[in-house]
Amino acid sequence: MSPAIVILSVIAAVLAAYMVIAKSPITSALCLLGVLIMTAAIYGLIGEHLIATIQLVVYAGAIMVLFVFSIMLLNLNNDETDYRKNPLIFFGSIAAGLGLFTLIVLGLKEYFEKHHAQRLLGMFNHETxxxxxxxxxxxxxxxxxxxxxxxxxxxxxxxxxxxxxxxxxxxxxx
Amino acid sequence: MEMFDLIQMVAKVLLVLGVCLGVLPFIIWFERRGASWMQGRVGPNRVGPFGLMQPLADVIKFLSKEEFSPREVNKFYYYLAPIVALIAPICALAVIPFGSKAIIDGKEVILQIAPMDTGIIFILAFAGLEVYPVILAGWASKNKYSVLGALRGSAQIVSYEISMGLALLSMLIVYGTFSPQEMVTWQSGTFLGFLPSWGVFVNPIGAMVFWIAIFAETNRLPFDLPEGESELVAGYHLEYGAMKFALFFMAEYVAMIMASAFISTMFFGGYSLLPGMAEAVNFISNHFGFLETGRQNVKAFFEFISIFTKVSFFMFVFIWVRWTLPRFRFDQLMDLGWKILFPLSLINLVGVTIAVYFLNQ
Missing domain, CATH: 1.20.5 (Single alpha-helices involved in coiled-coils or other helix-helix interfaces)
Known part of the structure; x- marks a missing residue:
């Protein structure tokens, strides 16, 4: 894996994390946009130009514009609720999220280990x-x-x- | 990556960037002199011969101004917007071919920064990103006029992208490819015996719709409603001063260059030689006794001159239209986009599809 891909993935991960914890909706939306652009860049670096450009056109160029446009139009700037008022709900939701994430990771890991040997490649590879x-x-x-x-x-x-x-x-x- | 590949890649990037940013002062000078010429004024004529040094003086002014931002703005997005504004059109220039190929040191160099088979969608992707600086600048400025300008701008760009995309689609059906190089090759023949087979002759309605939509996409008069000096002071970049404003200003012209290069490639034969240039290539090659390699390099040079001429012509038309037509009202703009251009390009698309189907039988 080239170092550029690692750097892009790290940036994408940081942006994705910030998207969740950011307070203003427009920051969240723009972080999501950043994640999408970074993924497009990764697709481009591994040589899949079509997927990269489609990702930019569809997600960055169309869907995120609508998101940002509606956030701006409705001016959702100071509309955040303070979820930290009740510590039970706050820590409970964090624990539930972490638990769910661990389960997903474990499930994926088991799936890949089990089916790695009998994975069937499709008819389309780079050369064809x-x-x-x-x-x-x-x-x-x-x-x-x-x-x-x-x-x-x-x-x-x-x-x-x-x-x-x-x-x-x-x-x-x- | 080999050293040769790296060097030729950097050289191509520098060439495109250098030409596109290097002609900016001249275009700005031409816009101001052209405007005053069309309005019967004199225009800037004090700095240097014919006022040619005026853009340089402006740059010095912009750089030496106080770096100021209003107190209430959202700092990060406020500074991000002009950067995005300049990056998006420059990135799109990467897939515009400015020549077929040159042969240096026995190796072929494709004269296009990023030769990929999805070039046209790549340009569309970055044209779609041009709406973000407008939204960001308007929203981060915390100014009513800026927000109004940004709302107008994003509505306008999103609306006209539809007709632009449909006009483009009709041309894609004709060419049957996404690759700009193949499109230019397609256009190098003749059409009906005497015309060059440029997209504009094959599909005139598509070219017209595309050309009108380009004006709306680049926020140029008669569709410069996001700026609209008499209504919104300066629209989305109202709160920007000094070099930040200059970045928006440069971005507008780079976007115009990109749009001109795009329309030259799609509809006007791209880098294919203009009438008379093939004879010039032959004459020069015979005069200096060039062989195959030298002939190809001379041809590549003339191809670059060809697309440069075409882009310059379209830049002139941009400036010409700006000082000829008055600004539209916003409802007129939306009516034109949704009720005239959209159905027109849709009907044209259906017609072109049927024609291509029967001609390919």
């Missing part, structure tokens, strides 16, 4: 993808042939969501 004309071509081909039905169903679901959002918003305006 390069031979077929790059990630974007392979992905597009898979989307429009093998996964055609699910692709169309998802776009229909998105269209329904857009129409629903417009209807809901319009009722409030009228």
């Amino acid at each position: 993808v390069q031979k077929l004309g790059g990630n974007s071509k392979v992905l597009a081909h898979a989307l429009f042939t093998q996964f055609y039905i699910s692709f169309e169903v998802i776009s229909l679901a998105l269209l329904t969501a857009v129409v629903g959002a417009v209807v809901l918003a319009k009722r409030k305006v009228d």
